[in-house]
Amino acid sequence: MKRLYPLIAALLGLAGWTLLAQRYEAIILPSPNEVFRAGHGIFGELLVATGWTAAAALTGLGIGLLLACTFAVLFVRFRWLELALYPYAVVLQTLPVIAIAPLLVIWLGYGLGVSCATAALVCFFPLLTSLHLGLTSTPSDGVALFQLQNASFRDMLLKLRIPYALPYLFTGLRSGVGLAVIGAVVGEFVGSNGSPPSLGYLTMRKLRSADTAEGFALIIASGLLALTLFLIVRLLERRVLSSWHTGGAS
Amino acid sequence: MMLLMLLACGSSNDDGSTAVDPGTELQEIRLALNWFPEPEFGGFYEGALGGHYERAGFKVEIIPGGPGAPTLELLGSGKAEAAISAADDLLIKRSKGIRAIGVYPAFQNSPQGLLAHAVTGIETAGDIPTGSTISIEVGSPFQQHLWATYSWEGQMEAVPYAGLVGSFMTDESSIQQAYITSEPCIVRSKGGSPVFLEARSTGWNPYGSLLALPDPLPQWAPAFVEATHAGWEAYLANPEKANKAMLDANDQLTPELMDCIVDAQKPFLTGEDGLGKMTEARWTSVNDHLVALGLLPEGSSTETAWKDLLH
Numbered sequence: 001m002k003r004l005y006p007l008i009a010a011l012l013g014l015a016g017w018t019l020l021a022q023r024y025e026a027i028i029l030p031s032p033n034e035v036f037r038a039g040h041g042i043f044g045e046l047l048v049a050t051g052w053t054a055a056a057a058l059t060g061l062g063i064g065l066l067l068a069c070t071f072a073v074l075f076v077r078f079r080w081l082e083l084a085l086y087p088y089a090v091v092l093q094t095l096p097v098i099a100i101a102p103l104l105v106i107w108l109g110y111g112l113g114v115s116c117a118t119a120a121l122v123c124f125f126p127l128l129t130s131l132h133l134g135l136t137s138t139p140s141d142g143v144a145l146f147q148l149q150n151a152s153f154r155d156m157l158l159k160l161r162i163p164y165a166l167p168y169l170f171t172g173l174r175s176g177v178g179l180a181v182i183g184a185v186v187g188e189f190v191g192s193n194g195s196p197p198s199l200g201y202l203t204m205r206k207l208r209s210a211d212t213a214e215g216f217a218l219i220i221a222s223g224l225l226a227l228t229l230f231l232i233v234r235l236l237e238r239r240v241l242s243s244w245h246t247g248g249a250s
Numbered sequence: 251m252m253l254l255m256l257l258a259c260g261s262s263n264d265d266g267s268t269a270v271d272p273g274t275e276l277q278e279i280r281l282a283l284n285w286f287p288e289p290e291f292g293g294f295y296e297g298a299l300g301g302h303y304e305r306a307g308f309k310v311e312i313i314p315g316g317p318g319a320p321t322l323e324l325l326g327s328g329k330a331e332a333a334i335s336a337a338d339d340l341l342i343k344r345s346k347g348i349r350a351i352g353v354y355p356a357f358q359n360s361p362q363g364l365l366a367h368a369v370t371g372i373e374t375a376g377d378i379p380t381g382s383t384i385s386i387e388v389g390s391p392f393q394q395h396l397w398a399t400y401s402w403e404g405q406m407e408a409v410p411y412a413g414l415v416g417s418f419m420t421d422e423s424s425i426q427q428a429y430i431t432s433e434p435c436i437v438r439s440k441g442g443s444p445v446f447l448e449a450r451s452t453g454w455n456p457y458g459s460l461l462a463l464p465d466p467l468p469q470w471a472p473a474f475v476e477a478t479h480a481g482w483e484a485y486l487a488n489p490e491k492a493n494k495a496m497l498d499a500n501d502q503l504t505p506e507l508m509d510c511i512v513d514a515q516k517p518f519l520t521g522e523d524g525l526g527k528m529t530e531a532r533w534t535s536v537n538d539h540l541v542a543l544g545l546l547p548e549g550s551s552t553e554t555a556w557k558d559l560l561h
Contacts, residue, residue: 024420025419025420027416027419027420027440028416028417028420045501102318102320105319105320105324106320106323106324106327106329107327109324109329110313110314110315110316189317190316190317190318192316193286193313193314193315193316193319194286194314194316194499194500194501195314197501201316204316204317204413205286205501205502206502207413207414207416208413208414208415208436208502209436209502210414210415210416210419210436210437210440212416
């Protein structure tokens with residue numbers, strides 16, 4: 001029965017939306033039915049755009065993850081570096097991506113580069129904080145045992161800190177993957193001229209042309225893309241952690 | 251589907267432009283547009299498709315833009331050799347250090363304006379009732395000009411314009427900014443009856459879709475401007491080929507919308523002075539407006555900001 005709860009919530013949400021849509025013109029709030037038909041009408045276009053946005057979001061996530069791993073390890077190894085740079089990592093998180101995007105166009109030109117960069121920017125900080133917390137949350141008796149054996153930093157990192165940090169990494173990835181999609185779409189609003197076509201670009205064009213139902217369909221596609229990527233991360237998390245770490249079982 | 255357009259097809263059209271010897275290596279030019287491929291750039295597409303650029307020795311790559319496209323910055327940073335802007339934008343950016351010169355205006359009269367519903371009876375900006383809410387790019391030179399000219403400070407409310415005509419369509423008292431090349435035709439295609447209040451009628455008339463080249467002007471500048479002019483002349487005579495290319499490159503255009511825009515923009519392209527003309531008086535007028543609005547420093551002049559390479 002509990003598995004039906006999300007379905008019931010979705011049906012109630014759709015019913016509420018349908019009722020609300022009757023009070024407005026389609027150009028302001030199209031009904032679910034109109035959005036479905038509009039989405040069906042541009043399905044091919046929507047699929048291609050989703051592919052490009054997914055590519056940008058995943059590339060951005062990859063870049064963000066690589067940078068977050070590098071800095072998290074460096075922060076654990078060199079405390080002075082953490083003290084020097086961590087405040088700036090916080091500042092990076094507060095930068096309004098929508099305001100930076102036009103600058104990225106000047107630096108990188110139009111296209112995937114901008115949306116990859118905005119995706120990397122927004123997911124970097126949550127990944128860094130999760131990883132840093134994970135790498136520094138190793139049980140002290142484990143650290144003491146490694147120190148007793150004169151283990152090198154590398155051994156302690158690979159055999160102790162990283163395994164313990166994995167649940168934290170996946171927590172960061174769970175929020176990071178959704179943020180990467182948002183970052184990519186925001187980047188596409190400003191940094192895409194339609195080549196390649198993407199969800200952000202198409203949504204903006206459809207809404208500007210007053211094709212609101214199609215715009216809604218594209219927004220829903222963005223949400224579904226984020227949800228799909230989130231579920232993939234969850235699946236990976238279960239696979240990796242169930243065989244390696246007790247935390248994955250929950 | 252939009253693609254970077256690499257357009258340099260040969261053609262037997264005789265446009266009178268300077269021809270280069272066959273076999274001569276073509277000069278590669280990246281032309282950055284400040285909007286998506288639409289008829290406001292028709293002459294540039296025709297220049298490439300009709301072979302006008304190629305015959306003058308250029309291989310032109312047209313880079314479509316979008317909202318807030320930083321074309322002059324792309325020109326200044328060497329990511330484009332030619333850029334489309336507007337006269338007011340060019341003067342402001344020059345004052346900030348961007349080295350660009352206006353060389354060819356596609357639009358004699360500014361395509362900017364305000365949009366109201368015909369049913370309101372509004373015919374000029376002065377007819378807009380006090381207390382109206384106007385959806386406009388807040389802080390833009392045009393908005394500041396309107397508020398200063400009509401003393402609208404405290405009388406009208408300016409709200410940000412997100413580029414969506416939805417709220418305009420559903421509220422007959424709505425007023426919003428518009429470009430003759432966009433919103434009026436979109437609103438008509440959705441069944442609305444808008445009235446377009448030209449920016450020119452409010453005293454604001456910077457050249458639009460202005461071709462800008464690097465400062466100092468490269469040697470190839472005169473030939474490029476000549477080929478551009480030939481492209482626009484050919485486009486006005488027969489826009490079919492370029493329109494088809496733009497329809498292919500812009501998935502949001504429909505043939506009906508394209509026809510509406512082509513018709514609507516025609517008088518704005520040629521104006522009173524004729525296609526491609528620039529006058530000292532007009533540039534000075536734009537400059538003086540911007541100085542009065544505090545957007546340019548006192549004593550600014552347009553002497554080196556533009557150059558007529560055609561006449």
